[in-house]
Amino acid sequence: MPQIAATEVLIASRGRCNLRTVFEGILHAVLLACAVVSIITTVGIVLVLLLESLQFFRDVSVWEFLTGTKWSPLLKPQHFGILPLFCGTFLVAAGSSVIAIPIGLGTAIFLSEYAPPVVRDIVKPLLEVLAGIPSVVFGYLAVVFVSPIIKELFPSAEVFNAASACIVVGFMILPTIVSLSEDVLRSVPRSLREAAYALGATKLDVTVGVVVPAAMSGIMASFLLAIARAVGETMAVTLAAGATPKLTLSFFESIQTMTAYIVQVSQGDTPAGTLEYRTIFAVGLTLFIFTLSLNVVAQWILNRVREKYE
Amino acid sequence: MSEAAPIPLRVTTPTVRQPAVARNVTELSERAKKVAAIDVDFFYGTHQALHGISLEVPENCVTALIGPSGCGKSTFLRCLNRMNDMIDETALKGQILLDGIDIYQRGTDVVELRKRVGMVFQKSNPFPKSIYENVAYGPRVAGIKKRAVLDEIVEKCLQQSALWDEVENRLDDSALQLSGGQQQRLCIARALATNPDVLLMDEPASALDPKSTAAIEDLIFELKSNYTIVIVTHNMQQAARVSDQTAFFYEGHLVEVGSTTDMFTNPGEKKTEDYITGRFG
Amino acid sequence: MKLHAHSKSRPYAKFASTCFAVMCGFCTVLSVLVLLVVLWNIFSYGWSALSWNFVTSWPSRFPAKSGIWSALIGSLYLIGVTAVVSVPVGVGAAIYLEEYAPPSRWRTLVQVNIANLAGVPSIVYGILGLGLFVRMMHLNRSVIAGGLTLSLVVLPIIILSAQESLRAVPSTIRQASYALGATRWQTIWHQLLPVALPGILTGVILSLSRALGEAAPLVVVGAATFVAFTPENLMTDEFSALPIQIFNWTEQPQKDFHQLAAAGIIVLLVVLISMNALAIILRQRFGKKVKW
Helix, strand or coil: HHHHHHHHHHHCCCCCHHHHHHHHHHHHHHHHHHHHHHHHHHHHHHHHHHHHHHHCCCCCCCHHHHHHCCCCCCCCCCCCCCCCHHHHHHHHHHHHHHHHHHHHHHHHHHHHCCCHHHHHHHHHHHEEEEHHHHHHHHHHHHHHHHHHHHHCCCCCCCCCCCHHHHHHHHHHHHHHHHHHHHHHHCCCCHHHHHHHHHCCHHHHHHHHHHHHCCCHHHHHHHHHHHHHHHHCCCHHHHHCCCCCCCCCCCCCCCCHHHHHHHHHHHHHHHHHCCCHHHHHHHHHHHHHHHHHHHHHHHHHHHHHHHHHHH | CCCCCHHHHHCCCCCCCCCCHHCCCCCHHHCEEEEEEEEEEECCCCCCEEEEEEEECCCCCCCEEEECCCHHHHHHHHCCHHHHCCCCCCCEEEEECCCEEECCCCCCHHHHHHEEEEEEEEEECCCEEHHHHHHHHHHHHHHCHHHHHHHHHHHHHHHCCCCHHHHHCCCCHHHHHEEEEEEEHHHHHHCCCCCCCCCEEEEECCCCHHHHHHHHHHHHHHCCCCCCCCCCCCCCCHHHHHCCCCEEEEECEEEEEEEEHHHHHCCHHHHHHHHHCCCCC | HHHHHHCCCCCCHHHHHHHHHHHHHHHHHHHHHHHHHHHHHHHHHHHHCCCCHHHHHCCCCCHHHCCCCCHHHHHHHHHHHHHHHHHHHHHHHHHHHHCCCCCCCCHHHHHHHHHHCCCHHHHHHHHHHHHHHHHCCCCCCCCCCHHHHHHHHHHHHHHHHHHHHHHCCHHHHHHHHCCCCCHHHHHHHHHHHHHHHHHHHHHHHHHHHHHCCCCCCCHHCCCCCCCCCCCCCCCCCCCCCCHHHHHHHHHHHHHHHHHHHHHHHHHHHHHHHHHHHHHHHHHHHHHHCCCC
């Protein structure tokens, strides 16, 4: 008899059973909502940036914005050419890459190919600590420590200069390059290395000729992610590089990046709804598109690398 | 076993003809049918893993599913408590009846089903909790809260799985401290705690040493008076020792099913004979 | 003979190989050295300015009287709001993605979206916070607006790390639980979360320490630099935060303020490093206890 009752419960949907289904359903919905928050965030970013930027582009033509060579929205006469900010961002990204890429790749190669496990176990957490140091701390270092040194070495340098920003940003993005590149280098199959050694290659031949090329796409992705970080880096460049938007390729002059400009306006008392206020959304949109493209390409490469080795 | 070429020629076109019926299984066929699969096809995505399986499982018997690895015996076992639902992009055609009711029909409560059809896995997988909590988990999720009732269930199930004497005094120790064989018996106790009718065992002794294996086999023999047991095994001797009915799977087809004694002494299919005599698999 | 001739054509092969190894080793030493230089520089410069008075004083125009009290309290409030918002949402999203969502275009979309959000510069989140929380939702330049903005900044990191912890729970645990007739939520609550908890907590602590050091989004949302009171009403009152205070002092031309900045950084780093240490202890103590 109890057997039959049990079998009926199997199909029945009443009482406790029903309550449980409802409870599970509600939970499912709540968790789904949590995941949707991430989508809303993206939509929110795009909407906020687009809406205010559209207002901005009513007064300033897109052509003027993208090709103008003077940026002075806060001073009369106003100019809205983003190229000087672009140039500043480019200088910092390029300069910091020049520092971070060779050192980062060298460290990654050392850790994956040469270092005994003990060294790796010490160095990796230390690099994590380096990655965890807030950007404003690097800004402080640039102003108080790096900039005076540069001034001493190159007396013509200005107090605020791109070089000091490049140096600190370079070390900020270093951990990104090291940890990602090291992962890819280590995932290169042993058999590939052994095949090269069996042909009488030196360790240098194997590393530079076989391992690094095999891991190249992943290494490139780490470079892109690091450059994206340098482009979006804010506090350090604001403090170190100055607030003078200009078209220059000199590392010893004061410049301004897109991010530093946004901070400059935010710190002032620019009333909402004015053209000046809207410039930060237009600049923010440019910055967002820039970093997003770098990230998308890097993620795409990384996904392909993962598929290859899984 | 590695063997010569002619075998694949014979086995590529498995034929299924009314298995058990033609065989002399009077004793088995008299029993009530606990579980019955009717023409079951099973798909992983586009890959068909089971082809038209029809199989009846008599009540309070041990049915062994044998066959070389990849033959679909585990897949079939996992169809019986709908564990394959957990795998994405799988589909089942046909019917599986439990006490005459199709467990794949719409509105079936899978959670209720799994309480009635317990399962023991190939690798012992105790929860990283105490021994007591492992056994009490099933009744707890079923809504039993009274400590006294839980105590009673835990003791009864541990006794049934012949583990009580060994763990009586350390019920609060982590289950992960038990030996492999003990862990597997704990998993059996855990499965019994939901008071199932049917117990599915997926190669329960394959990861164990001979002594623990013997303990599990004894246990299966004890349990069959109260439970209907379906066991997957790749060990022919084990199938012969513990089961009443044996079903031979090959490449997703049910080649033959019959009483174990018949099957091992007088197999009806050439393929079955080849397999149980160790020519392939 | 041929073999011999070949190796003779590259007499410096071995030397070059050694040089390369030394160079790579030098890079490693340099990266670690930078960290030490950074820490040494800050501690040697700021140590003398650090005192109990410094911690409990309000900011002031006079360096000698200045302190970080309002910034410290502001940071604590911000982290509180961030934790309350981002932890449940982040862990919930991770559970949804790992345990509920079947592989589909939808899940891929959410996953790609989260990976990209993790790469969006924090200042862009600041602009979102300014447009959404400060202006549209009229939260003003308040702790709530700042905390919500920081929540969005760290959300992707929390989701990704929680997902990783859930994925590390062996699937045998899931199967055993489902086979006993547990529902999806019972399985998650009783089996998966307890096992994944140390990993999730580690990720949470690391994300919150990131939030603690963020200045850029707060500047845009409108954190004030000279606040001589602690926020009473989280919805309306102005607030400051440690990194903002440090930023402000660094901006000043006077050397005395720079020393205050260094002292502020020491406080910030001590908090950050203790949080990191806690995360490492969690990982060590609970991560390896469970063996499969």
